[in-house]
Amino acid sequence: MIQSLVWFRQDLRIEDHCALWHARQQGNCIAVVILSPEQWKMHDDAQVKIDFYLRQLTVLKQQLDVLNIPLIIETIPLWQDVPLFLQHVTEQYNIHSVHANIEAGVNELKRDHAVQAILNRLDKELVLYHDRTIFPLGSIRNKSEQPYQVFGAFKKTCYERLSVALPQCFPTIESQSAALKLKSPTQIPSMSELGFEPVNTSMQTLWPVGQGIVQQQLDDFIEQQLYDYHQGRDFPAQTGTSKLSAYLNIGILSIRQCLQALFRHQQHHFIIEHQGQQTWLDELLWREFYQHLLFDYPELSRHQPFKKNTKKIVWRNAHDDFQAWTQGRTGIPIVDAGMRELTATGWMHNRVRMICAMFLSKNLLIDWRKGEQWFMQHLIDGDLAANNGGWQWSASTGTDAVPYFRVFNPISQSKKFDPDAIYLKKWLPELADLNTTEAHEPYAKNPNLNIDYPKAIVDLKQSRLRVIDVFKSL
Template identity: 40%
Template sequence: MKIEHLVWLRNDLRSIDNPALYHASKQGKVAVVIAITPQQWKEHNESDAKTGLRAGLIQTLSESLATLGIPLHLIHAEKFAQLPDKITQFCLENGIKHLWFNHDLPVHEQQRDQAVFEALKKHNIATHIQPVDLIVPQTVLSQQGTPFKVFTPFFKRWVTLLAQQDITPFPAPEPQSEPIEPILLDLNWSKPFREDLWPADQDIAKQRLWQFCHHKERHYQDGRDYPIQPATSTISPYLALGALGSRQCLEAIFYTCDQEERDWQDSIWLKELAWRDFYRQLMGHFPLLSMNQPFKPDTNLLRWRNNQDEFHAWCEGKTGFPIVDAAMRQLNQTGWMHNRLRMITASFFTKLLFADWRKGEAYFMSKLIDGEFSANNGGWQWSASTGCDAVPYFRVFNPTRQSEIYDKTGDFIKRFVPELAELDSKSIHNPSSEQRTSCHYPAPIVDYKSARLAAIAAFDELKNLP
C-alpha cells in the first residue's frame, strides 16, 4: 500500500475531530507519526503524569487507527531541534510527499514547525498546516484589528464568531484498508500516572464529556467552586493532550442545551472553554509570554521575597493553612487540582509569600497531568497581578475565609490533610495552637494581615518608579 500523506500529531492525539488527519485522508492513503521528545518536555516542565497519560493515549490511538488500516509510527528525538532532520529522513525513506499537521501557538512550537517546513521544502515535500486547535480557530480581534487584552469583550466577539461557524466535529477517516496489526511501540519513556482517575482511552474521554454535559453542565455554576463536590468535568487532561477536540465539546454543549431548551450562549462551562481559547491566542499575539516574561513589563521590577523554606513548605502542603495544604497535597497525589484551589494556592504563593509567580508556575507544570502552558501561565499571571486581565493587585485572597466559604464542612481538608480529620467544621479551617500541636500540624508560615499589606505596598511602589 503506497502512502504519500503523513499526518504529524502532537497535542492532538485523536482520530475524531482532527482537521489534519481528516483532510489528509481525503487526499489519499495516510500514515501517522508522533515525535517523542523527552528532553524537550522536561525543559518545558511537563509532568511525569502527563507523559504517562500521553504514552497511554498513543498506545490506544495506535490500536484504533490500526482498525482503519492506518499505521502509527514514532520518531524518537531528545529535543525539537532534531526533528527537521528526523522527519525529513522519515519522509524520504518512506516515499512521503505531503506532511500534514495542525498549527501550534507557543514560540518554541512555531519555531519547530517552521524549521520542519523549511527542511522538507528542500526536498520538494509539501507541508499542509491546518488551523490551530481552538474552538474559534480564526484570530479573534477587536474592531480596530488588535488583540483583546480583556476577556469580557473578547468573549462577546468570540461568541459572535462561534455562532457563525460550523461546529460539527470532523469524522474519523474512512477505513483505507483491512485492519492491520498495530505497530509495536517503544514506550519505555512512559511514566506512572493515575490511570484510575484518567484512563488512557479516547472513548472514555468522550463518554465523560457527554455524561458531564447531560448531568452536570446545567448546574456547573452552582457547584464549580466547591472542591468536595464532583461538579466539574475533569476532562482537562484529555483536552491538554488532544484526546478530545474542541468541536466535540461544542457538540455536547449545543446538543444538551437544545434538549433542555436553553440558550447555549448562557453556558458557564462554555465561558470556561473560552478562557482557554483566550489564553492560547495570547500566546500567539505576545511571544514574550512564552519567554518567562510578565504581560505587564513594569512588574518585572517587583522584588519577590523567594524564601526557600516557605517555597518547600508550600510545595509539600505544610504551610499551616489547611485549605492550601489540602490543595497542594491533592496536586502532588493525583496530578490535578480543582480550579478554585488553583486560585487560592497561587494567590497565597504570589501575594502572601510574595514569591515569584514563575516558580509557582513551573512547579504546577511539573506536577499537573492537565498542564497546558498557556492556561497555566495565564492563571498564574492572573493571580500574581502581572498578566492580561489579571486580578487587581490589592485583591488578596484570605485562605481561611476561602476555606470557610468553599469547604464549609471541611470535608475536602479532611480528605487530603487527614491529621486534622477529627477537628470540627469550624476549627478545621484555622486550628488553634493547641490543636495544631495535638494533631502534629504546623503553625502558619506567614501572617495573613501583615503579608497582605506588604504585598500591596510592593505593588504601590511601582507607581512611583520612573
C-alpha cells in the same frame, strides 16, 4: 501508494481530527508520533502527563491499525533534530505533504518553521491546521485589528461568531483499502526507557484513556452536572467540574466535540438556556483566550510577565517558605489540602489552584514563575497557555488579571467553598478529629493545640499589606 504523512502531536485521537481528515482526502497516508523526552524535561512536563500520553498513544496505535494506517513512533530527544528526521521519512516513502495541527508555543512554532523550510527545499510541504482552538489563532481581533487584552471583549466577539455558526466536527475517517507496510515496525517505549520514573497504577486508575471513556465522561457531565455547574464548580468537595482538561490537553477530546455536546439539546444551535451552560462555555472561552494570547504575545512563552512594569518587583528569596508550600505544610489548611491533592492525583480543583497561586505570589511574595513551574511539573493537564494565564491572573502580572489589591483570604475562601471542611479533612487527615470551625483555622482559638500540623508560616493580614505596598511602589 502513500500520498501524505500525518504528524500527531498533542492530538492523540482519530475522531474529529483536522489534520488526519485532510490527509485522508488526498488518499492513503501513514502517521508519525515523535517522542522528545529531553524537550519535555526542558518544558517541565509532569511525569504523570507523559505516562498519560504514552497510555493514550497505545490506544491511538490500535485505532490506526483498524484503519490500516501504519504508525511510526520515533524517539528524538530534542526538537532541533526533528526536521532532518521528517525529511528522511518523506524521502523514504516518497511523501509530498506532511499534515499537522498547529501548536502555539514559541518553541513549537520554531520547530515547525524549521520543518517547513527543509521540506520546501525538497518541493514538499508542511500543511498546518487550526484544531486546538475554536477559532483560528490570530483571527479574533478588535476594531483596530489588534489582539484583545481583556477577556470580556474577547468573549463578546466569540459569542457573535458562535451565534452565526457553531464549528462542526470532521466526519469519521474511513479505513484505508489495504494495510501499508512500513520498512521497520516501531514500538512504544516505556517511561523508564524514556528516562522517567514509572507512575503508580493508582494514579493511572484516576485517569483512564480511550475515546469511548472520555466521550462517556463528557456525556455524563452534560446530562448530570451542567445545569448546576455555575454553583457546584467552586466547591472542591463536590463533583462539580468536568475534569476534562487533561483530555483536552493531549487531544483525546477536541474542543469542537465539547461545543457540540454543550449545545446538543438546542439541536446544535447557539442558544444558551441556563446559567450552568453559559458558565461552562465561558470556561472554554477562557482556555481559548489564553491560547490566543500565547500565540500573539511570544514573551509569554519566555517566562515574561505581560505587564512590563511588574518586572521591577523584587520577589522574596524564601526557600523554606517555598518548600513548605510545595509540601502542603504552610499551616493554611486550604492551601495545604490543594498542594497535597496535586501530589496525590496530578490534578487540583480550579478554585483551589487560584487560592494556592495567590497565596504563593502575594502572601509569600514568591515569584509566580516558581509556582508556575511547580504546577507544570505535577499537573496531568499542564498546558503552557492555561497554566501561565492562571498564574499571571493570580499574581496580577497578566493581561486582564485580578487587581493587585485584591488578595484572596484563604481562610475566608475555605469557609465559603468548603463549609463542612470535607475537602480539608480528606487531604489533611491530621485535622480529621477537629470540628468544622477548628479545621479551617486550627490554632485560632487554641494556640497550644496538640496536633501534627504546622502553624501558619505567614501572617495573612500583614502579608497582604506588604504585597499591596510592593505593587503601589511600581
